[in-house]
Amino acid sequence: MTTLNVRTASSPPLDPRLVRRSRAVRTYLAASVVIATAMAALVVGQSWLIARVVSEGFERSGLVDVVTAAVLALAAVILTRAALGWLHAVVSARAAARVKVQLREEVVGRLLDGAPHHGARPESSHVVTLLGPGMDKLDTYFARYLPQLALALTVPAVVVVAVFVADPLSGITIAVTLPLIVVFMVLVGYMTRDRTERRWRAMVRLSHHFADVLDGLVVLKVFGRSRNQTKGIAEVGERNRKETMGALRLAFLSSFVLELVATISVALVAVSIGLRIVEGHLSLMTGLFVLVLAPGAYLPIRQVGAHFHDSAEGQAVADDVYAILDDQDVAVRRTVAPDLGGATIVVDDVSVSYPGRTTPALAPTSLVLEPGRVLAVTGSSGCGKSTLVDVLMGFVAPTTGRVTVRAADGTTYDLADIDLASWRSRMAWVPQVPGLLSGTVAGNVRLGARDASDDEVAEALRDAGAPDLSPQREVHEGGANLSAGERRRLAVARALLRVRRAGATVMLLDEPTAGLDTAAEEDVRRALRAADVTVLVVAHRRALVDDADRVVPLVPAGMAA
Known part of the structure; x- marks a missing residue:
């Protein structure tokens, strides 16, 4: 509140x-x-x-x-x-x-x-x-x-x-x-x-x-x-x-x-x-x-x-x-985000604290997202994994530390100076609780790329482990008529379509396989590898962690202190 x-x-x-x-x-x-x-x-x-x-x-x-x-x-x-x-x-x-x-x-x-x-x-x-x-x-x-x-x-x-x-x-x-x-x-x-x-x-x-x-x-x-x-x-x-x-x-x-x-x-x-x-x-x-x-x-x-x-x-x-x-950055961000296809994203000693809370939501954290590599973030509930994703999406401003981007040509940018609209246009994001709108499955998948064809939508659903989800199926507000696993697979399909059709080169996924069976999880793992983009995935399940090129464990702020 x-x-x-x-x-x-x-x-x-x-x-x-x-x-x-x-x-x-x-x-x-x-x-x-x-x-x-x-x-x-x-x-x-x-x-x-x-x-x-x-x-x-x-x-x-x-x-x-x-x-x-x-x-x-x-x-x-x-x-x-x-x-x-x-x-x-x-x-x-x-x-x-x-x-x-x-x-x-x-x-x-x-x-x-x-x-x-x-x-x-x-x-x-x-x-x-x-x-x-x-x-x-x-x-x-x-x-x-x-x-x-x-x-x-x-x-x-x-x-x-x-x-x-x-x-x-x-x-x-x-x-x-x-x-x-x-x-x-x-x-x-x-x-x-x-x-x-x-x-x-x-x-x-x-x-x-x-x-x-x-x-x-x-x-x-x-x-x-x-x-x-x-x-x-x-x-x-x-x-x-x-x-x-x-x-x-x-x-x-x-x-x-x-x-x-x-x-x-x-x-x-x-x-x-x-x-x-x-x-x-x-x-x-x-x-x-x-x-x-x-x-x-x-x-x-x-x-x-x-x-x-x-x-x-x-x-x-x-x-x-x-x-x-008034709870926003007062500085006008004029720098357009660079091409993230070959860029390295550096999280340098970033922490997040909220007013009225004695314990930080995210303890000081440092990690490097290398281009074309998969990095898995693990840790117990409440250690700040979702907060880290929010920082990388620009939803939350770090209390301390900073996020920088080293482009392929060697130029370094500070996320605090980058226009967020251009930054997010290069991102494919799957939140912990996917947001869905009233309409159809295809309409929600097309939020990742509005001009995608029916075949591309069907392919994205298939690669996300959701071949059984009909693109014409009705979706109620917030996905109330879908199961938790169906909502998550639909969000993954949307992210895949954004990479394939909208040119996103970085994927941020918060527990994308939670609630999925083994077969669907295998489809998602295969699709993430085939995407050939920079991936940060918050994961609890062992198979998804084992697929990562690098694993960064987070600890709760109290233990970090």
């Missing part, structure tokens, strides 16, 4: 990574500032018109021409504010949709491009939760929190200036009490953020637990333990429910606190205005203008505090998204 990041107390209200990586966010922020500034001016204008209507109506006794004009202007301002509010909501919704599409594409592309990663790959259940309900948290982040953040930066400043010009004492009162709202908002925000992040983590744990139970359901049913898992899922679900209700309760309480502080602050302004109007030191027009306008200084900041949990959820999701996107 990927390491989940936790926001620190110094996390900014707007994640700078969203701004740097998304043009939609930058455009949206610029539009938000413009719209918020216009809305701030309209708030001042609306307050002035309300004060004008009331004062003129009292002083001139009725709807005289001045009052009528002010009422019509007030209606126009209210309609304009409503239109700008609608426009703000539309812009934020579209920005959220575009950002979600962009982030989903980047995450999926990052997980599928096979670029080297420095930590453990995220579990599928976590990715599903992140790309589904997790990414939807950005809707409220963009639709509620960021619009209020833009308003909180412009409206209070405009209101304080307007009030100070009209009544300096009220302006000073608002300027002094506004920081109290900010202080309480920060204090409440700390608690709300932590509780909201805990709720997101609880939902992630629930998805992990459910996925684990689903994966092992067959085994659990065989041993009659499937019913016992109901209690476990119920307990994890109950924890998720408690965290959700706790976050909601704290959000409501935080809104109450901010409302109380804002109400008391407005009351201070109102009392001062009322006393001075009664004493004749302030005109009714000015007093009404300030009194109507004063709540507008506090409202945007209160709304930011009320929507802070939307910010916490959105940034918790963004942290997990960028934990995946």
